[in-house]
Amino acid sequence: MKNTDLQDYSHKRYNILTGEWVLVSPHRAKRPWQGQNETVNNEKRPTHDETCYLCAGNTRINGEINPKYTDVFVFTNDFAALQSDSPSFNVKDGLLVAESETGICKVICFSPDHSKSLADMSATEIQKVVFAWQREYKELADNPKINYVQIFENKGAVMGCSNPHPHGQIWSQSTLPNEVDKKNTQQLNYFNKNNSSLLGDYLAQELEKQERIIFENEGFVVLIPFWAVWPFEAMIVPKKHQANILEMNNDEALQYAEAISVITKAYDKLFNTSFPYSSGIHQAPTDGNENKHWHWHMSFYPPLLRSATVKKFMVGYEMFGSPQRDITAETAVKMLRDLL
Amino acid sequence: MKNTDLQDYSHKRYNILTGEWVLVSPHRAKRPWQGQNETVNNEKRPTHDETCYLCAGNTRINGEINPKYTDVFVFTNDFAALQSDSPSFNVKDGLLVAESETGICKVICFSPDHSKSLADMSATEIQKVVFAWQREYKELADNPKINYVQIFENKGAVMGCSNPHPHGQIWSQSTLPNEVDKKNTQQLNYFNKNNSSLLGDYLAQELEKQERIIFENEGFVVLIPFWAVWPFEAMIVPKKHQANILEMNNDEALQYAEAISVITKAYDKLFNTSFPYSSGIHQAPTDGNENKHWHWHMSFYPPLLRSATVKKFMVGYEMFGSPQRDITAETAVKMLRDLL
Ligand SMILES: O=P(O)(O)O[C@H]1O[C@H](CO)[C@@H](O)[C@H](O)[C@H]1O
Ligand SMILES: O=P(O)(O)O[C@H]1O[C@H](CO)[C@@H](O)[C@H](O)[C@H]1O
Numbered sequence A, B: 001m002k003n004t005d006l007q008d009y010s011h012k013r014y015n016i017l018t019g020e021w022v023l024v025s026p027h028r029a030k031r032p033w034q035g036q037n038e039t040v041n042n043e044k045r046p047t048h049d050e051t052c053y054l055c056a057g058n059t060r061i062n063g064e065i066n067p068k069y070t071d072v073f074v075f076t077n078d079f080a081a082l083q084s085d086s087p088s089f090n091v092k093d094g095l096l097v098a099e100s101e102t103g104i105c106k107v108i109c110f111s112p113d114h115s116k117s118l119a120d121m122s123a124t125e126i127q128k129v130v131f132a133w134q135r136e137y138k139e140l141a142d143n144p145k146i147n148y149v150q151i152f153e154n155k156g157a158v159m160g161c162s163n164p165h166p167h168g169q170i171w172s173q174s175t176l177p178n179e180v181d182k183k184n185t186q187q188l189n190y191f192n193k194n195n196s197s198l199l200g201d202y203l204a205q206e207l208e209k210q211e212r213i214i215f216e217n218e219g220f221v222v223l224i225p226f227w228a229v230w231p232f233e234a235m236i237v238p239k240k241h242q243a244n245i246l247e248m249n250n251d252e253a254l255q256y257a258e259a260i261s262v263i264t265k266a267y268d269k270l271f272n273t274s275f276p277y278s279s280g281i282h283q284a285p286t287d288g289n290e291n292k293h294w295h296w297h298m299s300f301y302p303p304l305l306r307s308a309t310v311k312k313f314m315v316g317y318e319m320f321g322s323p324q325r326d327i328t329a330e331t332a333v334k335m336l337r338d339l340l
Helices: A003-008 A123-141 A178-194 A198-209 A250-270 A316-320 A329-337 B003-008 B123-141 B178-194 B198-209 B250-270 B316-320 B329-337
Strands: A011-014 A021-024 A073-076 A090-093 A096-100 A103-109 A148-155 A167-173 A213-216 A220-223 A234-238 A277-282 A297-301 B011-014 B021-024 B073-076 B090-093 B096-100 B103-109 B148-155 B167-173 B213-216 B220-223 B234-238 B277-282 B297-301
Touching: A003 A329, A103 A123, A123 A148, A123 A167, A123 A250, A148 B316, A167 B316, A178 A198, A178 A277, A178 B316, A198 A213, A198 A220, A213 A250, A213 A329, A220 A250, A234 A250, A250 A297, A250 A329, A277 B316, A316 B148, A316 B167, A316 B178, A316 B277, B003 B329, B073 B123, B103 B123, B123 B148, B123 B167, B123 B250, B178 B198, B178 B277, B198 B213, B198 B220, B213 B250, B213 B329, B220 B250, B234 B250, B250 B297, B250 B329
Parallel strands: none
Antiparallel strands: A011 A021, A011 B096, A073 A103, A090 A096, A096 B011, A103 A167, A148 A167, A148 A277, A213 A220, A220 A234, A234 A297, A277 A297, B011 B021, B073 B103, B090 B096, B103 B167, B148 B167, B148 B277, B213 B220, B220 B234, B234 B297, B277 B297
């Protein structure tokens, strides 16, 4: 193959982690956009907002008062999607199949400063968020009813975030969600066959090629995966084969924090706006097994395509067929790298 | 199980067609919404718009002039995501895997009347759209390079539709997209084991229960599947076991058109707005095989949740874990049924 083919012609790329495909249409990047424009709010927020239910010292909807926290603050979600105390039941009525699903949902405020986002925080400040993720993952892992912990952030109104205060969430539950289940299977099959980490081997290949790397430090690589779906999707991968975030020592936590800082800052510069995204950490289930086949990683799925107001819509074809992208991973890497 | 469990407690439901799960959180339906509101344009459009590139007699971006069509008009997409004449190539470079993908993309105008949507059209008018889908499916099926035909519609700006003129699309290609591949496998496994249609057997069960049926006529059922993801997701299923839309005779095409008319009209009444959605027809591949295991169906994925301006966001947890819904399928059915 000539690599130019991948920049010129419609093709599909294989996601080694999920076993699914993405349709790439590089020739289509120049089609005119006459559709919906998002509204952008580039107004600077105050450092404290009286009406914000996440700011320190304020009262939440359920009447609880937030402590006067100074760095990170974690609490149980007042409107949790998963209940921890519901009855256990199983439905198998012909082709109707359902199961009770219990869990614990938490909210994690990254900073008391209402005006900030991860992109505005120092690596040392972000390291405290990483420490909080580690503490929460450990605590939930020790709970026998919790077998998987999903850490994520929805940033920006366009990503369904209802409060601009810098915060993320943790939804933990008794079974593996769809996406995690796919990655579990793919990594397990590869590990059983090759006795090495799928993502580790992929990383080695990318470090050799240097075509999709945005940034690297001692412990981490930030890259756009070959099979990226969202226009500026990116992934942070630890160089060491680690199954979950607890395996990071404090130095590595700081290197990871630096990686988060670098990619979120580059994002903000790209379209000169506080860049919306959903990010999430995929890591080993907390089911008591060793899960040696897992190599944890963090992904960013940002919706913007051409400007602060024009996003990529994952609709008709994407919902019924496969995800589709116009700009290639290689073009996106170049744009982000230029902003470091 | 008590059915009340499914209305009260967090649980997951199994999608028999894809093999994936949806997380249902009925207790969460009442959480307050402080996030993004969509803008609604309920302004009546003119029947002809000089600036619309889909209206009859107007000039498209590539200089072509639309005929003065009087019912349905089909043309090849000027910005096709799939190229029909690109070289064929295969990438297998370690863990980088890609394949060329060729195809044909078409646009199909449902009516010359710029002001209308399917919800404003009569069943006889919609029947002409169905005839056009049949013609296009047949023509593409006869093309040896086309092995799958995805018919879909993106309706509304919030669904990435860039032109309000009533229209849908057809993307056809040489391999099966992800979602179709899943449904192909699930239906094939069931058919091999039971020698009957998975969806047909499911339909019989739903018709027996009458808990999730919105509407039925002689040939078709409109229902909310047990495993629905979107708040008001619905599915149209032919009662006969048919692999693709070519198996419909003209009477059945009219019954199908009536089903489309009923659900789209109910949608518009729900929040008193032109209801946005993506819809799509999943049917047998056009690979030359008999594909007896396929039972074609049409699904509607509408994003609105509580009003014309508040939609459900499929973001963080949904992207990294599983789709999640608050309102149950059974509650949604009641709301839609009341509007017939
Ligand atoms: O083809 P259109 O209407 O310009 O574009 C729309 O539908 C396509 C197919 O679902 C999507 O890929 C685009 O993101 C969306 O904006
Ligand atoms: O929990 P929040 O921030 O209120 O809600 C947001 O994130 C959730 C988890 O991704 C989604 O289910 C909601 O649709 C979204 O609006």
